[in-house]
Amino acid sequence: MSAVAVSEEDLELDIDAISSNFRKCMAKNGCLYLDRYISAYHEVHNLLSRLGPVLAPLSADVRQKLVQLDCLRKGGAGTSYSTAEAMMEYETTGGLLTEDRTGNGCRTLLRLHRTLEFVCEFLRELCRLTDEERMTGACQAAYRRTLAAHHPWLGQKAALLAMYAMGTRGDTMMKLAPPSPRLDDQLSECADAMRQVHRQTQELLEHYQLTGLP
Numbered sequence: 198m199s200a201v202a203v204s205e206e207d208l209e210l211d212i213d214a215i216s217s218n219f220r221k222c223m224a225k226n227g228c229l230y231l232d233r234y235i236s237a238y239h240e241v242h243n244l245l246s247r248l249g250p251v252l253a254p255l256s257a258d259v260r261q262k263l264v265q266l267d268c269l270r271k272g273g274a275g276t277s278y279s280t281a282e283a284m285m286e287y288e289t290t291g292g293l294l295t296e297d298r299t300g301n302g303c304r305t306l307l308r309l310h311r312t313l314e315f316v317c318e319f320l321r322e323l324c325r326l327t328d329e330e331r332m333t334g335a336c337q338a339a340y341r342r343t344l345a346a347h348h349p350w351l352g353q354k355a356a357l358l359a360m361y362a363m364g365t366r367g368d369t370m371m372k373l374a375p376p377s378p379r380l381d382d383q384l385s386e387c388a389d390a391m392r393q394v395h396r397q398t399q400e401l402l403e404h405y406q407l408t409g410l411p
Contacts, residue, residue, distance in 0.1 A: 210247060210374055212383040215240045219390040223397055229281035231270055234394070238263055238309060241316055247372045251336075251359050255344075259312055262305045269302045278302055281398065285405040294410065304410050310398050315343040317391040320384050328367030336360045 215237050222233030242263060245256040270278045277287035284302045288294055293301050322335035337360050345353050363369070374380055402408045 210243050211240055212244075212374065212380075212387050215244070216383070216387045216390040219394045223394060227282075227397065227400070229394070229397055229401065231266070231278055231280060231284065234281070235263060235267055235270065237394075238313075241313070244373065245316070248369065249362075249372070251362050255312065255315075259309065262309050265300065265305045266302060266309070269300075269305075281306060281401050285401060285407065289405055289407075294407075303405075303407050306398070307402060307407060307410050310395065310402065311344060311347055313391055313395050313398075315339055317388050317395060318343055320388040320391070323366060323369060324381055324385050324388070326366040328365060328370070330366050332363035332366055332369050333361050335366075336363050 218233045218237035218240070222230045222237065224230065238259070242256060242259045245252050245259060248256075266278075269275070269284075272278075274287070276283075278284045284306070288301050288303050294303060318339035319336060322339050323332070326332070326335055337357050340356060340360070345356075348356065370376075370380065373384075377383075399408075
C-alpha cells in the first residue's frame with residue numbers, strides 16, 4: 198500500500214509549540230539558535246497555510262526560505278549556521294553576501310524576519326476583534342505597518358486588494374484551531390514570543406549592518 202502524502206497544512210496547528218520554540222531559541226546571552234527558530238517557523242508556515250489563498254503567496258515564500266535555511270544548517274558548513282550570530286559572522290567575513298545574492302542565510306533570515314513581524318501584528322489584530330468583525334482592515338493594517346515598506350507600489354496595491362477577500366474573525370479562528378477557551382490567550386502569548394525573537398533578531402541584524410540587504 199502506498200503512503201499518503203500529508204501536507205503541512207493538514208497537520209494540527211500547535212500554537213503552543215510556536216511560542217515554546219521561539220522562546221527556547223533565545224539564550225540569555227543574546228544568542229539565537231537556528232534549529233529552534235526553524236522549528237518554530239515551520240509551525241508559522243502551517244498557520245499561514247491555513248488562512249487560505251489571500252496569504253498563499255506569503256506562505257509559499259516562507260516555505261521556500263525555510264528549505265534554504267534548513268539546507269544551509271544541514272550542509273557542509275552546518276556548524277557555522279548553529280546560531281544567527283555564527284551565520285552572520287561566517288557570511289560577512291567570508292564575503293558570501295557579495296558572491297551569492299540568493300543562497301545565503303543572512304538574506305534568507307532577513308526575509309523571514311520581516312514576515313515574522315507581519316504575522317505578529319496580524320495575530321495582535323486578530324486578538325482585538327470580535328468574531329463578527331471582518332479581518333480585511335486588520336490584515337491591511339498589519340501589512341501596512343510591516344511588509345508594505347519592503348514591497349514595490351504595485352505589489353502593495355495587489356496585496357491590499359486581495360485582503361478584501363478575508364472573512365470574519367470567527368471564520369479565521371475556525372481555520373486556525375478548534376474552538377477553545379484558551380485560544381485567545383494562546384495566540385496572544387504566541388505574538389509576544391514572536392515579538393521578543395523579532396526584537397533580538399533586529400538587534401543582531403543592526404549590529405552586523407544587514408537590515409538593508411537587497
